[in-house]
Amino acid sequence: MPSAVRPKTFISGAGLVWRWQRILWWIFIVNLVLAHFAIRGLVDRVSPALAHSSASERLVNGYDLTAVMELAVQPDSPLETPGPVVFHYSVVFAVFMIFSTGGTLATYVFDTKPSTTAFFEACGHHFWRFVRLLGYMALAFIPMGILIAICSAIHHSIDDKSNSPYPAAYFSGASSLLILLLLMVLRLWFDMAQVIAVADDETRMHRALRRAASLLKHNFGSLFWLYLRISLLAWIFCGLGLYLWMYQLSPWSITTAFLLTQLMLIFWIATRLWQRASEALWYRQYQAVMVPEPAYPRSPAPAPVPYSTAMN
């Protein structure tokens, strides 16, 4: 990858997200709405217990953990665990994201304003490819799972044998960081496979993965640094948001807290899209540099067509 194109990718990726920010807002709204539905039942159950009770002051003027526990241990507790419902809605969101990734990447790869129809056509066009890719990802998680189990066993062994708790803690920190980095590499690999699938209309996902692996192998530094930089920004921003929420906001700032938490989420989604856009841009520039100039005179460029047509 020529170094000349590298700096542009990071900034231009953000530009792409900004330019096509409708995608960001839609993802945010879908996430918010699904989360709202996921916890609706819980809210409906807990509201009658709180809305007319002075005991709810313990949650308004601070956050008394025992108030929540008290609700939870009542025989007719309104706090039934929302876990399964939340998980179901999260799966729906994950499926939505797989679906929308085709349209999102097509927008970033071709950088032209898509019509709604074109966007959803791209979504549908790539959906089953990405579902197949998910299968490959599940396979890729097997060695990761084994690695996690090995690290856990080593951690327990060190913890059991060492008189100081620090060696095990350091190992745990280091292994967690390693696993996180490996997961990021894995994610980046599959991200690039998705970009290839969209940009080159690659139908065979194993080939897309192979090409992505080759790309990653030869351009690991630039690609991973691109991905990591944006991740770091996301973590810093969200960490700052959490700090403000937990330590700086007054207990009564309920609306402000809502706005802050949603701002964190928007930024998080934005940075994820930023990674996607940067990867798409990177691949576009990579293609432009790597494709040799033809030896014979070029024929006139064809008239622009909507990218949905181009992908068929």
Added chain:
Amino acid sequence: MLPSLSTVLLAATLLLFAGGPRTVSEPPSAAPNAQAPEAASSILNSPFSTRVVAYAIDAKLNTTSHSIDATETLVYKNLTGQPQQAFPFHLYMNAFQPQSTLMTEVRMSGARGVGADSGWNEKNHGSITVTKLEVEGAGDLTDKMQFIQPDDHNTNDRTVFQVTLPKPVAPGASVEFHMTFHDQLPEVLYRTGYKRDFYMIGQWFPKVGVWWKNAWNCHQFHADSEFFADFGTFDVNLTVPQTEILGAGGDLISSANNSDGTKSAKFHSEDVHDFSWTASPDYTIVEDTWTGSAGPVKLHVLMSPGHMKSAPRYAQALKGTLAWYDKNIGPYPYDRVTVVDPPHGAFNAGGMEYPTLITAGTTWYMPTGVLAPEDVVNHEFGHQYWYGMVATNEFEDAWLDEGINSYVEAKSMAALYGENASIINFPFATASEAQLLRIEYISMPDTDPITRFSWNFISDNAYGGVTYGKTGTVLLTLEKVVGEDTMLAALHEYFLRYRFKHPTGEDFLKTIEDVSHQDLKWYFDQAVYGTNILDYDIWEAHSDRLKWWEKEISRKKTTDEIYRTYVIVHRKGDFIFPVDVVVKFEDGTTAAEHWDGRDRWVRYTYDRKTKVASAQIDPGNKVRLDRNFFNNSYIVQEDNRATHKLENMWVFASEWISQFLAWVS
């Protein structure tokens, strides 16, 4: 024993002999304080207790096989008032075997950090074998030892044995037992054992039962029970590798290195009913001093590696707790207290009390907003009073030590660290000890009465919820009846009456009645001996136009409108308790009511030129036994702030779970 200059000098001498890389002193303890002021002199006239037993133990620790070989001489003074021929002894260490009663109960419902249905780990095997038993004047009676199972007839349980002497010991006479025994220590389990090179040795020697209520009281070791023993003296000689740093519940009398690489340390303790000790080459000793009404108390904190950040927290909590007890309950008569901080992986040794020695618990990453190190020190030190000195039967009356101690813990932690944040204190979340006790109680409110024998509860959770949570909450609620000051005065009186004795539950309850000058049978019958649930709620609170048949539009002046307000207070549970009710109206006026709670409900009616704004039972939430505070009030004007706050958190959490799933897919 007098606190002596020689003791201090001996401790200083130990600096020269203590092995290992650190220069530390080994903490002697358990000596009555010689510098006590006149005010405390009543308990400082030695001996404090009626000394029934005198133990002399010579023990050698084998750090390779994690075992102890020891000889024990017990002089038992027969103060039972009748001839005694059969003597029962505890062999607690035999509980660490898969078919013991303790492990059977753990397998059934879990206990003390060990989950139900957990597997058996051979590392947790422990045993105590008495290889020889002689009685002065009666010869070798080893063959006369017989395992007995007074509680459950589990013949596989060998935690109690009995020996019958050839002839009875006359009242007032003494009998001398000589035993040789071998302990195989478990990897730390149930407060005792080893972890790597750390040793916490408790309940490790054959201990005679207690003649109590005109019978021998010597229960088997159960999953949910602790201990009971007579007061007396302990002379213990411990031989350990020279690298070991020792801590013990006794005064260090001497210490000398042996030629085989070991050292022998002699400890003496009196007016206590147990002796425990600990050894580790990795301890760092932090020393401090606190001076109370009975004179200075030396604090020894034995810190494990990686936990030093918690040392000042332990020390501060200990000093604060000492001061609180000194002011509110009574003087601490010993001149020393040792806090043992178990190393990581040995949590099961933590949170335990022995006379003048307690075990705490922390982690290398303990946030300052989690007051767990402070809480455990506060609780375990409290047992120096409720178990150590007021030596109740922990098998049968666990509520008298754990429950009273939990109540005092809630009071003292609130005084030391704040009323509403005495256990969790972050800007974004708080929790108080008193409320946590209440949560423990309301999670298991009606399965067992407080007075149930500790191993007979329906489950381990019920034992904890009732013994700690309910008792503490019962006593906190009692403040509403007799007053907070009277409750503390009653505890103070109870301590003065029964220190160095074995009081019963009735003794405790009668003391409260004596001090409060109230007949509290109505309360104790329900709260202590019963399982009824206390739960009041506002059934209804609304206002209606008095002349409801007139059309509202025909009113001349709005201010002339009279409303009839109805408030119905309902007793949901069967526990009858008088309650206060405050009704607030929209114009700011209030009406205060007092209901005896005997009927199932009561209706209050008011005719006023204003509507009801709210109705509240027990406005200060003093009736902590009430199972549900949320139904104790009704505010007419809906306020959804709490709901929105929870909703916001749940939405946020749900969104992030979605984001995570999307990221990995």
